[in-house]
Amino acid sequence: MSEYALHTVFISPEQAKAAIAQQIAPYCRAQWQNGHARLAVTIEPEEDAKTVQQGKFYWGVILVQISEQARIEGQRYTVDAWHELFKRQLLPRVSKRVYVAGKPRPVITTTIGTTKGLSVKKMSAFIEKVIAFGANDLGVQFSETRWENHR
Numbered sequence: 001m002s003e004y005a006l007h008t009v010f011i012s013p014e015q016a017k018a019a020i021a022q023q024i025a026p027y028c029r030a031q032w033q034n035g036h037a038r039l040a041v042t043i044e045p046e047e048d049a050k051t052v053q054q055g056k057f058y059w060g061v062i063l064v065q066i067s068e069q070a071r072i073e074g075q076r077y078t079v080d081a082w083h084e085l086f087k088r089q090l091l092p093r094v095s096k097r098v099y100v101a102g103k104p105r106p107v108i109t110t111t112i113g114t115t116k117g118l119s120v121k122k123m124s125a126f127i128e129k130v131i132a133f134g135a136n137d138l139g140v141q142f143s144e145t146r147w148e149n150h151r
Helices: 013-033 049-069 079-090 120-136
Strands: 094-098 107-111
Touching: 049 079, 049 120, 079 120
Parallel strands: none
Antiparallel strands: 094 107
16 A cells, blocks of 8 residues: 555445545545545455454464474475365365366366355364364464464
8 A cells, every 4th residue: 555545444334425525535635735636446345354364373373383393204394285285174175067168068176175265253163173283183382373362
């Protein structure tokens, strides 16, 4: 985000209306007075802060500590390799029917699940399973096991 950017979150129609009148409109007027001829506005769904926090905890604490401490047959693995293992072990496969040119019937493809799009509750369960596997099967000692405490 640039030094000239304005960030606001809308949580209700009333709050959005007030923010437009009290924040966005005055901000635009000030930018035009400062010589900025063109301004852009983008409105998009905000990511759930909890799932963002969970992702940072999973990648920055849990997987890092597993990568640093765990060995399989004396071999150390990267964070990405551990994530791939946990995806394959703990997430459900996703099947999809696709139509392929020249085939009379749809083809069913199956892919490995992904953590993207998991709800807060499902991501919490996934993290708990990874921690349990890391502690019980790999002997990893985690510095923190609650994503809610991670900033």
